[in-house]
Amino acid sequence: MTGGPRPAVFLDRDGVLIEDTGYPHDPAEVRWIAGAPEAVARLNRAGFLVFVVTNQSGVARGLYPDEQVGALHRWMSERLAGAGARVDAFEHCPHHPDAPLPAYRRNCRRRKPAPGMIEDLLRAWPVERAGSFLVGDKPSDLAAAAAAGLPGHLFPGGSLDAFLGGILR
Ligand SMILES: [Mg+2]
Numbered sequence: 187m188t189g190g191p192r193p194a195v196f197l198d199r200d201g202v203l204i205e206d207t208g209y210p211h212d213p214a215e216v217r218w219i220a221g222a223p224e225a226v227a228r229l230n231r232a233g234f235l236v237f238v239v240t241n242q243s244g245v246a247r248g249l250y251p252d253e254q255v256g257a258l259h260r261w262m263s264e265r266l267a268g269a270g271a272r273v274d275a276f277e278h279c280p281h282h283p284d285a286p287l288p289a290y291r292r293n294c295r296r297r298k299p300a301p302g303m304i305e306d307l308l309r310a311w312p313v314e315r316a317g318s319f320l321v322g323d324k325p326s327d328l329a330a331a332a333a334a335g336l337p338g339h340l341f342p343g344g345s346l347d348a349f350l351g352g353i354l355r
């Protein structure tokens with residue numbers, strides 16, 4: 187792979203890579219979506235940059251500290267590496283406009299449906315927009331993609347690898 191720009195896939199986390207069990211934050215609770223590591227490995231092989239963009243208002247709600255989000259992402263990276271898969275960068279937004287914790291009470295430009303996390307990744311990485319897309323499980327994910335000028339695909343559940351295989355075909 188040369189160092190030139192590459193298309194990127196932006197993945198929501200909860201409901202796309204891991205089950206959305208309601209603010210998952212403890213590795214012991216995590217259940218992977220079927221085919222998720224295989225899907226990431228498939229994207230790696232196809233030459234995509236792979237990013238995770240996840241709202242984590244559980245931080246703003248005081249359910250877990252911000253450091254726990256990074257810890258979970260490091261754990262996910264290790265498990266993915268064991269399956270030969272790599273996420274190039276994780277981005278999360280800990281904010282919420284009605285947060286009980288004042289430090290995180292903000293109408294953040296990075297909180298989906300706003301496109302800030304995607305925009306920041308587009309700025310920081312050599313992304314080729316043509317061929318790039320997002321996969322999410324909620325309309326707010328697709329709205330963030332649209333606001334960033336990228337197509338979005340709504341993951342209906344089942345195997346993420348089969349779903350991505352269909353998109354890439
Ligand atoms: Mg989700």
Ligand SMILES: [Zn+2]
Nearest residue numbers: 279281294296
């Ligand atoms: Zn934020």
